[in-house]
Amino acid sequence: MSVQLKDGSRKINQYHLLKEIGKGSFAIVHLGETSDEQRFYAIKEFDKRRMRRQRLMELRKQLKTLSILNDDKDPLNLVRTEVAIMKKLHHPNVLKIYEALDDPNTDHLYLVFEYCHGGVVYSIKPGQQNTPLSEEQARHYFQQIMSGVAYLHSLGIAHRDIKPDNILLAHAKGNCKIADFGVSEMFMKPGDDMVSDMAGTPAFMSPQLCKAGNAFSHGYTDDVWACGVTLYCFLMGRLPFDKPAILDLYSSIVNEEPEFDSRLSPECLDLLQKMFIKDESNRITADAILEHPWITKNGTEPVPSYSDLETSLESITDEDVQSAQFQLM
Structure with a gap:
């Protein structure tokens, strides 16, 4: 239960909320101890x-336009999906969730994650030119x-929103942690990673997601493209495709090639080009990237194997998502 303290702060069970450290469309992020x-x-x-x-407004909108009702856009369902997936993951480069607390008195939900002191790995916004990282960094x-993305793919999970804002640092220049699994997809059959809806951040979307009338794309290859955009941001200090109008942005992603700095090493350029292959059937895979x-x-610094971290991850069912194991306070 949420308790108001004399100093104006709040306590949620054993967690003392110290200050607000972030804000999103539906959530406030607090630093707790x-x-x-x-x-x-x-x-x-x-x-x-x-x-x-918000869900009611979406339903009314869909009924007015005679659209098919879609539970995937239910904000509460997205949170349940995030909890259901994250509770089954164990990898040093994936953010850990400890518990989910449901307060019936305030009708608020609290998700408790490990705190990453270093913040986001790199800040990038449309229209910005930032200081690039060195190739080594x-x-x-x-x-x-x-390593984290390949682990997810090995378990049949596509993240679907890889970008620097969703990569956190445990400490300054420390371990990276992949966060925000709200739009992630769990695939039930090996080799089946087809997705039929659009998800992610526009500037990081693959050509397949940007094509008008394209009913399907592949979650894993979409992730690889988004990882390529992320690496490009690190090395170039800007987005590879950057247009103020959304349709112009989609057209650029589908039809244009990114510009590369001549100072990039041949090996680095080769990797970027393989991640930015427009035809997803020829795009490099996450496993192949780890061996690039x-x-x-x-070959002098191989990435530590994540195979020993793989679990017999059971399928995440609709029941898992609906219950999501919210602990009552």
Whole structure:
């Protein structure tokens, strides 16, 4: 239960909410700590009433346009999906969730995550030119990101929103952690990664997601494209495709090639070009990226195997998502 303290702060069960550290469409992120362990946590607070109102507005909109009702856009269902998936993952480069707390008195939901002191790995916005990372620093981060992505793919999970804002640093220049699994997809059959809906951040979307009338794309190859955009941002300090109008952006992604800095090493350029192949059937895979000469420094620094971290991840059912194991406070 949420308790108001004399100093104006709040306590949620054993977690003392110290300050607000982030804000999204439906959630406020707090820095929290426990007095017994003296540990910090990132605690996402959701107002479920607001999320239900948003869902009702979407339903009315769909009924007016005679659209097919789509539960995938239900904000509360997205949170349940995030919890259901994240509770089954164990990898050093994937953000850990500890618990989900449901407060019936306030109708608020709290997700308790490990706190990453270093913040986002790299900040990039449309229209910006930032200071690029060195190839060495970019490789250090990207090795970890791809280790996490390959782990997800090995378990039948496509993240679907890879971007620098969703990669956190445990400490400054420390371990990368992949976060935000709200639009992720769990595939039930080996080799089946077809997705029929659009998800992700426009500037990081693959050509397949940007094509008008394209009913399907592949979740894994979409992830690889988004990873390529992320690496490009690290190395170039800007987005590879950057147009103010959304249709112009989609057209650029589908039809144009990114510009590369001549100072990039041949190995680095080769990897980027393989990630930016328009035809997804020829695009490099996450596993192949881990063995690429630029990633491994020509085999002298192989990425630690994640195979020993693979679990017999059971399929995430609709029941898993609907219940999502929200602990009552």
